[in-house]
Amino acid sequence: xxxxxxxxxxxxxxxxxxxxxxxxxxxxxxxxxxxxxxxxxxxxxxxxxxxxxxxxxxxxxxxxxxxxxxxxxxxxxxxxxxxxxxxxxxxxxxxxxxxxxxxxxxxxxxxxxxxxxxxxxxxxxxxxxxxxxxxxxxxxxxxxxxxxxxxxxxxxxxxxxxxxxxxxxxxxxxxxxxxxxxxxxxxxxxxxxxxxxxxxxxxxxxxxxxxxxxxxxxxxxxxxxxxxxxxxxxxxxxxxxxxxxxxxxxxxxxxxxxxxxxxxxxxxxxxxxxxxxxxxxxxxxxxxxxxxxxxxxxxxxxxxxxxxxxxxxxxxxxxxxxxxxxxxxxxxxxxxxxxxxxxxxxxxxxxxxxxxxxxxxxxxxxxxxxxxxxxxxxxxxxxxxxxxxxxxxxxxxxxxxxxxxxxxxxx
Amino acid sequence: xxxxxxxxxxxxxxxxxxxxxxxxxxxxxxxxxxxxxxxxxxxxxxxxxxxxxxxxxxxxxxxxxxxxxxxxxxxxxxxxxxxxxxxxxxxxxxxxxxxxxxxxxxxxxxxxxxxxxxxxxxxxxxxxxxxxxxxxxxxxxxxxxxxxxxxxxxxxxxxxxxxxxxxxxxxxxxxxxxxxxxxxxxxxxxxxxxxxxxxxxxxxxxxxxxxxxxxxxxxxxxxxxxxxxxxxxxxxxxxxxxxxxxxxxxxxxxxxxxxxxxxxxxxxxxxxxxxxxxxxxxxxxxxxxxxxxxxxxxxxxxxxxxxxxxxxxxxxxxxxxxxxxxxxxxxxxxxxxxxxxxxxxxxxxxxxxxxxxxxxxxxxxxxxxxxxxxxxxxxxxxx
Ligand SMILES: [Cu+2]
Numbered sequence: 001x002x003x004x005x006x007x008x009x010x011x012x013x014x015x016x017x018x019x020x021x022x023x024x025x026x027x028x029x030x031x032x033x034x035x036x037x038x039x040x041x042x043x044x045x046x047x048x049x050x051x052x053x054x055x056x057x058x059x060x061x062x063x064x065x066x067x068x069x070x071x072x073x074x075x076x077x078x079x080x081x082x083x084x085x086x087x088x089x090x091x092x093x094x095x096x097x098x099x100x101x102x103x104x105x106x107x108x109x110x111x112x113x114x115x116x117x118x119x120x121x122x123x124x125x126x127x128x129x130x131x132x133x134x135x136x137x138x139x140x141x142x143x144x145x146x147x148x149x150x151x152x153x154x155x156x157x158x159x160x161x162x163x164x165x166x167x168x169x170x171x172x173x174x175x176x177x178x179x180x181x182x183x184x185x186x187x188x189x190x191x192x193x194x195x196x197x198x199x200x201x202x203x204x205x206x207x208x209x210x211x212x213x214x215x216x217x218x219x220x221x222x223x224x225x226x227x228x229x230x231x232x233x234x235x236x237x238x239x240x241x242x243x244x245x246x247x248x249x250x251x252x253x254x255x256x257x258x259x260x261x262x263x264x265x266x267x268x269x270x271x272x273x274x275x276x277x278x279x280x281x282x283x284x285x286x287x288x289x290x291x292x293x294x295x296x297x298x299x300x301x302x303x304x305x306x307x308x309x310x311x312x313x314x315x316x317x318x319x320x321x322x323x324x325x326x327x328x329x330x331x332x333x334x335x336x337x338x339x340x341x342x343x344x345x346x347x348x349x350x351x352x353x354x355x356x357x358x359x360x361x362x363x364x365x366x367x368x369x370x371x372x373x374x375x376x377x378x379x380x381x382x383x384x385x386x387x388x389x390x391x392x393x394x395x396x397x398x399x400x401x402x403x404x405x406x407x408x409x410x411x
Numbered sequence: 412x413x414x415x416x417x418x419x420x421x422x423x424x425x426x427x428x429x430x431x432x433x434x435x436x437x438x439x440x441x442x443x444x445x446x447x448x449x450x451x452x453x454x455x456x457x458x459x460x461x462x463x464x465x466x467x468x469x470x471x472x473x474x475x476x477x478x479x480x481x482x483x484x485x486x487x488x489x490x491x492x493x494x495x496x497x498x499x500x501x502x503x504x505x506x507x508x509x510x511x512x513x514x515x516x517x518x519x520x521x522x523x524x525x526x527x528x529x530x531x532x533x534x535x536x537x538x539x540x541x542x543x544x545x546x547x548x549x550x551x552x553x554x555x556x557x558x559x560x561x562x563x564x565x566x567x568x569x570x571x572x573x574x575x576x577x578x579x580x581x582x583x584x585x586x587x588x589x590x591x592x593x594x595x596x597x598x599x600x601x602x603x604x605x606x607x608x609x610x611x612x613x614x615x616x617x618x619x620x621x622x623x624x625x626x627x628x629x630x631x632x633x634x635x636x637x638x639x640x641x642x643x644x645x646x647x648x649x650x651x652x653x654x655x656x657x658x659x660x661x662x663x664x665x666x667x668x669x670x671x672x673x674x675x676x677x678x679x680x681x682x683x684x685x686x687x688x689x690x691x692x693x694x695x696x697x698x699x700x701x702x703x704x705x706x707x708x709x710x711x712x713x714x715x716x717x718x719x720x721x722x723x724x725x726x727x728x729x730x731x732x733x734x735x736x737x738x739x740x741x742x743x744x745x746x747x748x749x750x751x752x753x754x755x756x757x758x759x760x761x762x763x764x765x766x767x768x769x770x771x772x773x774x775x776x777x778x779x780x781x782x783x784x785x786x787x788x789x790x791x792x793x794x
Contacts, residue, residue, distance in 0.1 A: 103793060105793040106790015107786045107787070191783040192739070192743060192783060
């Protein structure tokens with residue numbers, strides 16, 4: 001109990017301007033994780049956090065495989081994970097006194113690199129992949145149709161070492177150290193039950209999921225996600241993001257699907273492309289982010305407009321047209337991607353791109369037609385390469401006392 | 412050799428401990444005399460069978476008289492829970508008889524095993540100890556038993572390490588490259604099982620197990636197993652290879668005499684168990700250690716056995732303090748063993764160069780899964 005430093009304590013008391021008067025106040029504070037402090041996104045609720053939560057600055061995404069077929073063991077891990085996740089999203093250590101307050105002869109329960117850091121809006125979002133059902137021998141009726149593997153798209157260069165997974169955890173935070181700490185500690189708890197299949201760090205959110213956020217730019221220098229679904233979209237979210245009770249097994253009702261695609265960008269080639277060409281490929285201006293022919297970023301794109309040369313103002317194969325709801329029978333998705341730079345590739349080029357994460361009600365009705373249209377027609381495909389791919393089902397939010405995926409495991 | 416400094420591990424050398432330990436040694440010359448409880452239990456150890464004349468004995472001092480009727484060198488073990496070694500005799504040559512005298516104070520289920528060829532889990536059979544030899548078992552007693560038991564185990568390993576390394580050294584000196592190559596991973600097995608003990612002396616490990624690219628003080632040569640490994644596999648025997656072989660033998664004997672007086676604490680045992688797995692992760696799964704011979708899986712197996720040996724010595728304390736940890740350790744050790752069995756070729760293992768990335772990934776996975784609970788042992792025994 002000596003030298004214990006709670007991130008939550010710093011945040012909840014010192015951060016709120018109240019003086020930490022003495023041991024009494026500290027004890028009272030560490031005894032409970034409520035009330036919610038600034039910078040803390042509630043862990044429990046109708047939906048999992050980290051989906052329509054305004055996109056944080058940083059990402060650490062991890063896909064894991066089960067190394068056991070023992071359901072009890074998986075249940076025990078999910079319970080352990082949930083407890084630790086709830087604590088960490090509140091800015092606390094994985095266990096009370098976990099970093100430095102334990103037995104000095106043993107390794108600390110918490111790895112400690114987030115000591116003294118605020119919660120930084122950490123969210124941890126959990127999903128299960130197709131293999132989860134097979135490995136645990138779950139009733140096939142529990143497996144939702146949306147979890148069928150994605151088809152191979154034209155030009156896909158998928159690396160199995162960057163694809164798939166039986167489980168996933170998306171950690172988003174405004175501080176990369178907080179996100180990495182969370183994933184690292186969850187992975188550690190999983191040794192013997194899960195193993196990391198792949199993981200991805202991301203920075204510079206490439207989409208806004210709230211109207212309160214400015215539209216960010218991707219590594220091509222363009223604003224990304226101007227027409228994205230947003231937290232404020234209410235009914236639209238029910239239509240496009242949240243799985244409805246009639247859609248499939250009850251455990252997923254109110255949940256959603258997560259599609260992840262690691263998209264390597266050939267930055268150096270793009271950078272040698274003229275501005276006009278870049279804008280033509282995208283269908284928007286680079287500066288303002290306005291659809292070609294419009295002035296403001298949020299001015300509606302006029303896909304029918306004809307330019308002075310008699311051709312459509314926004315080209316037939318412009319990225320925003322191919323990906324638009326108008327061209328896809330109303331299909332929309334909620335994007336939550338991040339830029340990544342995994343160093344250089346050994347040939348003098350940035351190993352960089354977009355880690356595309358999107359949430360939707362049905363990947364096969366939404367992501368598949370959209371990606372197919374892009375893969376087959378988008379000129380941008382000359383500058384990018386899809387190197388990783390995965391699909392997960394994310395259960396709805398947790399009620400008090402519930403652990404991740406409890407309704408599925410106890411169905 | 413561990414690639415990290417072990418400076419934090421200190422060793423207490425106790426003058427006079429050698430005499431005390433002599434009484435605990437597990438091997439004894441063949442004796443026809445009666446031991447307490449009705450005489451020695453005859454064990455007939457053949458190449459494919461292990462006949463133990465009795466499957467039961469009263470608690471207390473139990474003597475097994477092990478006769479090797481087979482054609483391979485064999486070993487005989489008595490195991491407690493979690494493969495805790497209660498006692499063992501190693502290096503019983505064909506035609507020889509050796510006694511195992513073992514002190515078993517608690518009644519319960521045990522296991523006997525002969526290991527013809529000294530490999531694998533051996534030919535096992537259940538063995539029951541009835542009643543109990545009364546004694547007070549407080550925590551200090553248990554901890555003392557753990558360190559004594561581990562010391563006994565280390566001693567038995569060194570007793571095998573010395574003659575095996577001598578055979579290896581003799582082959583090098585005779586210029587018999589093929590024999591030396593065959594003996595290299597076998598001799599190292601005993602070394603790799605007890606490496607944390609050698610590392611605790613600081614100066615011995617670099618001499619015996621250093622790498623060519625390690626930084627050395629001016630004038631200090633690259634010596635030990637890996638120098639001879641390089642000669643055998645890469646450069647061919649050199650003019651000074653025989654001298655290097657003699658040097659290795661001298662260093663091994665130095666280790667033997669120093670180990671006799673070493674006293675390890677339970678925390679050191681626990682940390683040693685963890686460090687052996689760290690070695691596997693950083694040296695063996697990467698193929699770093701045996702870079703010329705590629706016999707890393709032999710060392711891998713030996714490191715895991717060494718870790719298991721240390722954990723097994725602490726097992727009664729672990730079971731008392733955290734009953735959930737022991738079964739997890741059993742299961743994870745068994746998983747690593749089962750995985751390694753897949754790579755067995757005859758008495759040895761596949762070469763590192765024959766492993767695929769997928770093989771290495773599976774090994775890393777199994778070692779991660781084992782390393783976490785093993786890292787908990789120190790905290791549990793001191794809680
Ligand atoms: Cu070594």
